[in-house]
Amino acid sequence: MQITNFKELNTHVRKTTQVKIVIAMADEEEVLLADKAIEDGIAEFVLIGDKERIQELIVKHHLSPAKFTIVHETNHKKAASAAVQMVKNKQADIPMKGLLHTSDFMGAVLNKESGFERIKRISQVTIFQDHSNNLKFLTDCAINIEQTLSVKKDIIENAVHLARTFGIICPKVALLSAVETINEKMPDTTTGAILVQMNNRGQIKDCIIDGPLSLDNAVSKEAAEIKGIRSSVAGAADILVGSSLQEANTLSKSLNFYAKFQTASVILGTKEPFIMTSRTDTQQNKVNSIAATCWLFQKQNDPN
Incomplete structure (x- = not known):
């Protein structure tokens, strides 16, 4: 079966087992993105960040609090490490970079002791x-x-x-x-x-x-x-x-x-996929990145 466009990709991702994504340092943009991906049936989300701030954003944009799991952490490096550890502990499937420096996020992902195993060049x-x-x-x-x-x-x-x-x-x-x-x-x-x-x-x-x-x-x-x-x-x-x-x-x-x-x-x-998008990407392109990485995760865990 060949996936030829993003509409087909999203359809196939929706048909498979739901993937749980954990966002390190989720802020306004990430909350709205997660809501869009949830509405599209692509993934579930854990939001790591300032819990009070995230809750205020959920109210501001009239979103359902029941959609999200929120973990309070305001330290960027600790948030990145927490996201990676949730995946390693099977509490989530894919970590995603939120509003934090790339070096902090990648430092956690590629940490030789606590990060992900490299199976090839990144x-x-x-x-x-x-x-x-x-x-x-x-x-x-x-x-x-x-x-x-x-x-x-x-x-x-x-x-x-x-x-x-x-x-x-x-x-x-x-x-x-x-x-x-x-x-x-x-x-x-x-x-x-x-x-x-x-x-x-x-x-x-x-x-x-x-x-x-x-x-x-x-x-x-x-x-x-x-x-x-x-x-x-x-x-x-x-x-x-x-x-x-x-x-x-x-x-x-x-x-x-x-x-x-x-x-x-x-x-x-x-070995475990992760998500980093550009701040200038459109919301739809970020959703596409989430869907594509979810598909990669699903195919690596169930090749059939």
């Missing part, structure tokens, strides 16, 4: 719904600054794993660049050529990789034909891999602010 994937209402994957838009060959390999494998949970059995992966030919003065093209060969030799599995490919050739068959590029990936890419974090991040923001695409952000690499 990376981020933006899922977007294009004009044809199909879901595509773009990586890495947020985490890995220095992207060596080994880092790129891990980034690709994480994205492939995510795409496969959405029912794409053998994702087509496009390695983005400004050109389609190998140029030794452009390291991303030589790295891309090596990654393609690693895929050919079975060192990167469960996908088809091609590159370097410019964006037009990766997403448009017509553009690929005009340039004479013959490839099963060209014009049909499921996964776009940025040549750098800067490129992927800029493209991701362009999808939001220029194209107005619906998007979701998913973080991969730990």
